Amino acid sequence: MFYIFFLIFFFTLPLFSQPSFENGYVVFKFFAPEANSVAIAGDFNGWRKDDLLTKDDNGNWYGKFKIKPGLYQYKFIVDGRWMLDPANPVKVENFNKTDFNSVFVLSYDWKILLQSEPDAKPNPEDIYPKTNRIYLNIIWHQHQPSYLDPEKDQLQGPWVRTHGTKDYYDMASMLENYPDIHVTINLTSSLLYQLDEYYVKRLKPYFDPKRNRIDTKRYFKDGVKIDPWIDLMLKDSEEFTDFELGYVYKNSWNCFSVSEVVMSRFPEYEQLKNKDPKHYTPEDIRKIKFFFYLANFDPDFLNGKVKLANGFEVDITDIIQKKGDKYYLKREITEDDCNRIVAETYKILSAIVPIHKKLMYDPVKKTGQIEVITTPFYHPILPLIYDTDIAKICQPMDNLPERFSYPEDADAQVKKSIAYYQKIFGRKPLGMWPAEGAVAEQIISVFVRNGIKWIATDEKVLARSKPENQPFYYPYSVDEDTVYGNKDEAKSLLIVFRDTRLSDAIGFTYQNYEPEVAADDFIRYVLSFAPENPFEERLITVILDGENAWEWYRKDEDGKAFLNALYRKLSKLHKNGQIITVTLSEWIYGNPMRGVKAHKITSHQELEPLWPGSWINANFDTWIGEEEENLAWEYLSKVRKDVEKLKIQRPNPFLDLPKSGTKEYFEYKAWESLYSAEGSDWFWWYGKDQTALGGDEPFDVGFRTHLINVYKFLQKAGYNVNVPEFLLKSILK
Incomplete structure (x- = not known):
């Protein structure tokens, strides 16, 4: 009927x-x-x-x-x-x-x-209606999971490197052209660790700045391991075995693992992908591995000479040329060119931390443009590490696994990230982006007791917190006290909620728009929230990945035209006093030079309780509740219980790595493997709700590898343990 x-x-x-x-x-x-x-x-x-x-x-x-x-x-x-x-x-x-x-x-x-394009018309002169002031808080989230196989001491994925040359440098450096624009960039510890410890430190001894090459003979003689695609570039393509060819085109992650949009900008690369692999020549293989690097270089590096923050220069215009919106090789690629592109990669990767330090906002001196924050070390869904039963509140109808509850692990993930951040930047972070914006009332104390002053999540979480349905354009306070109204600045956090519509528009919608139209739509939307009362202060928060969105921008190479248009328009509106971009450190402690007054955390409306959820669906159903996800939690739980039974001393996150080869060293490595397995990224790909571009298998292998390595390191530490048979079986259905 x-x-x-x-x-x-x-x-x-x-x-x-x-x-x-x-x-x-x-x-x-x-x-x-x-x-x-x-x-x-x-x-x-x-x-x-x-x-x-x-x-x-x-x-x-x-x-x-x-x-x-x-x-x-x-x-x-x-x-x-x-x-x-x-x-x-x-x-x-x-x-x-x-x-x-x-x-x-x-x-x-x-x-x-009834149309699928925004209503905004491009305003080349950036003319907008006069409004009262509104504040804008932009947070770019930069993250990669741990691709490390500790037993091999090698990264099994290239994505820290590829996003390093395509996104992590230029997303910060382009702000130098717009000094009135202040943003926050979140650099996760797992990303920073792989970048610094594997790419920068391990390539540096073999990089010859005078020749602009890598010393291949010494590199292979010393048995250096970084990621398999580094070895691929430094080895002669004519000597490739089936093992190397797997990384070229056979494995799930290979040299064609780029988006279709990016691929379309390199016609010769696209032709090689469409060619029957049975007919690949050594010259084809050489081009394929070269293009995998080239396609992951930011357009700035493809189009001209770039002076980096660390003093190096990158210029590959003798190899590549642009015709229209496509890139073509100027000549045949040699093995020496492949070596050189690794050297260019090293220069860019080694400049990522320096460019962030150069532009880093100092809340005491009130100088700089970028507030650099971080995330609990291995990017775990912190409420679920604290206690998976928290999910019963936001997912009452879902089947959940046997309870996993280790508040001490949640605390360790936060402590480790703070310690590593301080090691890199020389100070402690004031803010954190909880992985996937996953928050809950129970974890507020973990942040507060570790000195964190602010966190962020999505407006859908705000809508379900108490009092319900508060406007998302104000910051709020949360505290570790269970009594509503007991306000203590030392025990409180500032929390902001991202504008879902605007954040998702950048991540998913604007990729199909003309850059000026997209930037105009963004500006007009923000201005529509400007208060009528000139004394009212509103803060719009935008949070999304600063890496994955750009490779899908079809009318705008790598999102560069959109970002430049947006920053240009915001700069003019800053001078007009209409939109002031701020970081949350500026909001809390003030910046008189920019007309931003200080705001005590406890001066904001208190939320009690804070709803448990993430930026997706205001719950945790992307990481728990489906059959595969629950099975993964059961695997993790069994391994965690085995570690608990052995009463292995937890390493102090503020101490240096124990001496290699000692019992303490292998215990440390066992804990690190366990913490890595607690990361959110493995659970993200389990279940039917998410599917990776190259398939979910590499993430399943990565998750189980971390758990298997817990036992392997414990064996080396002298414990009588065996790898459980269940860890050898795929979780994927």
């Missing part, structure tokens, strides 16, 4: 053109007289599944929302089934590119436009 009514509805679309704008609200309608419940989820409500529509006597379901102008995706949920809006013919691919969502635009003159 339901489908009959659905067909009637479908063929009477002109009578139900929607959504509509009525009396200041966007109104949605759905005809389903036989349905027991109809909800709507979309960008405007944080994709909540429990926003139920109201049914009238004629079988029509209605709902209305007060939203700002902008572009919005949405779907109906009819008796638990996700459905497109049959009255709206416009749809777009969803964020995961696995399905479609209905979409509409609410224009800035309050009209509903």
